[in-house]
Amino acid sequence: MNLKWNACSIVAMWVHMAQGLSVHFTNPHPFHVALGRELVLEAFIEKIPVEKIFMVAWECNTAAGSRRLATWQGDPGKTQGPRISIEKGGATLKISGVRDSDFGRYTITVTDQDGTQTFSEKDVSKSEEPPKASVKLQCDVSGERAQWDSPVITWLVDGVEVTNETSNISDAGSKLHLQEAKGHNYTCISNSSLGISVAHFIIPEYDKPQHRTAAISIVLGVVLSIVLLAIGILWYRSRRRKQLI
Structure with missing residues (x-):
């Protein structure tokens, strides 16, 4: 009887360990954030249905030491400052107006009703400069017809072929x-066993001299209108003054 009970206990413990409490970040890579921006750390908490979360705690470990940021034991939770907030049952931590003191290793610790704890960590570093934005033209030659080869793409900018060099x-x-690849006329040429396909994308030229001339004409017109209006007012006042005399 005892042997049977022990076997059942071992199986139950194994099931609990296999399906029990765990926490991890959905994005496994370190985070980078710029000063003054908002930091959002989202963790995913897994537990078996019978388990209850007793507490979720967030800490940050920096060169100056470790400090508790927030604790959740029921909505809305407790935080250590107005810049800090926690959501989704403590699984999401938000810090607004990021400062130098906010960079370090963040730890989320989850405790269930039996006192079992699990944790996960995420490194957060300073972003020294913003990423460079990029505008791309895409040559789309997708289709439903099967073919044995992939198309070879050639780009022309103002009639001149460009390469990765x-x-x-x-x-x-x-x-x-x-x-x-600055230009006005972009041409994409697709060459494959299905044939050759050509597409164009043209950026209209911006005629700066004409634009400047039009702007100057508008300004002169407004100034002339104001001058004529002022002359008319002065003439009217002078005529009224003579009539009164």
Whole structure:
């Protein structure tokens, strides 16, 4: 009887360990955030249905030491400052107006009703400069017809062929980054066993001299109107003064 009970206990413990309490971050990579921005750390808490979360705690470990940021034991939870908030049962931590003292290793610790704890960590570093934005032209030659080969993409900018040596081309040649390929007439040529396909994208030229001339004409017109209005007012007042005399 005892042997049977022990076997059942071992199986129950194994099931609890296999399906029990756990916490992890959905994004496994370290985070980078710029000063003054908002930091959002989202963790995923897994537990078996019979388990209850007793407490969720967030801490940050920096060169200056470790400090408790927030504790959740029921909504809305407790935080250590107005910049800090926790949501989704303590699984999400938000810090607004990030400062130098906020960079470090963050730890979320989850405790169930039996006192069992599990934790996960995430490193957060300072973003020294923002990422560079990029505008791309994509040559899309997708179709439903089967073929044995992949299309070879050729790009022309103002009639001149560009390559990775002169521009930035990615995704097997299908994307052209415009920052390094300045022009007005962009041509995409697709060559495969299905045939040759050509597409154009034209950016209208911006005629600065005409734009400047039009702006100057508008300003002169407004100034002339004001001058004529002032002359008319002065003439009217002078005529009224003579009539009164």
